Amino acid sequence: GQQVMQIPQYQHVQEGEDFTTYCNSSTTLSNIQWYKQRPGGHPVFLIQLVKSGEVKKQKRLTFQFGEAKKNSSLHITATQTTDVGTYFCAASYNFNKFYFGSGTKLNVKP
Amino acid sequence: SQTIHQWPATLVQPVGSPLSLECTVEGTSNPNLYWYRQAAGRGLQLLFYSVGIGQISSEVPQNLSASRPQDRQFILSSKKLLLSDSGFYLCAWSVWGLDEKLFFGSGTQLSVL
Numbered sequence: 001g002q003q004v005m006q007i008p009q010y011q012h013v014q015e016g017e018d019f020t021t022y023c024n025s026s027t028t029l030s031n032i033q034w035y036k037q038r039p040g041g042h043p044v045f046l047i048q049l050v051k052s053g054e055v056k057k058q059k060r061l062t063f064q065f066g067e068a069k070k071n072s073s074l075h076i077t078a079t080q081t082t083d084v085g086t087y088f089c090a091a092s093y094n095f096n097k098f099y100f101g102s103g104t105k106l107n108v109k110p
Numbered sequence: 111s112q113t114i115h116q117w118p119a120t121l122v123q124p125v126g127s128p129l130s131l132e133c134t135v136e137g138t139s140n141p142n143l144y145w146y147r148q149a150a151g152r153g154l155q156l157l158f159y160s161v162g163i164g165q166i167s168s169e170v171p172q173n174l175s176a177s178r179p180q181d182r183q184f185i186l187s188s189k190k191l192l193l194s195d196s197g198f199y200l201c202a203w204s205v206w207g208l209d210e211k212l213f214f215g216s217g218t219q220l221s222v223l
Contacts (some may be wrong), residue, residue, distance in 0.1 A: 088153060
């Protein structure tokens with residue numbers, strides 16, 4: 001199957017600090033999605049990016065899709081303890097099957 | 111509204127025993143169905159993908175198989191479990207035109223001993 005690389009694997013931040021996770025593919029993507037998984041739970045959809053260079057915001061979360069549609073990032077401004085969890089990107093090459101990155105586990109210290 | 115049911119929540123099976131995990135979706139028609147496996151602390155590995163009844167795409171050669179006997183039913187099976195089959199199995203669905211977002215079931219934690 002296809003592979004998408006996601007870094008970092010872990011991130012520990014103090015509450016109020018920013019957080020960013022990155023995904024990279026060697027092959028051009030059709031679209032990319034982002035999910036959040038709380039400990040013990042299942043992944044929950046956050047957003048989908050389709051257009052080259054697209055930027056979307058959800059409150060403190062900013063999602064970017066690279067111009068070449070090979071990379072994406074999720075940035076959280078001023079983290080809160082409720083942001084704790086693992087963030088996954090899910091890449092698609094033909095708008096149907098989704099290949100997940102290895103995830104970035106975020107821990108926020110109050 | 112759409113719902114997805116996956117069971118059982120936890121399962122402990124001996125090596126060499128058979129496996130059957132079932133997933134059903136309600137409230138939508140002709141969904142795309144997926145089986146993913148998540149090893150402890152790791153990402154999700156796509157195992158099987160189905161766009162319709164009897165249509166199964168296998169992503170990784172392995173000890174597992176999948177079937178879709180009905181439009182909204184997806185079954186993951188094995189004839190003889192291996193230790194390496196342990197993991198968290200997640201069923202998911204999506205539909206065309208709904209952002210193709212994946213809606214996940216609550217998962218099955220499988221331990222093969």
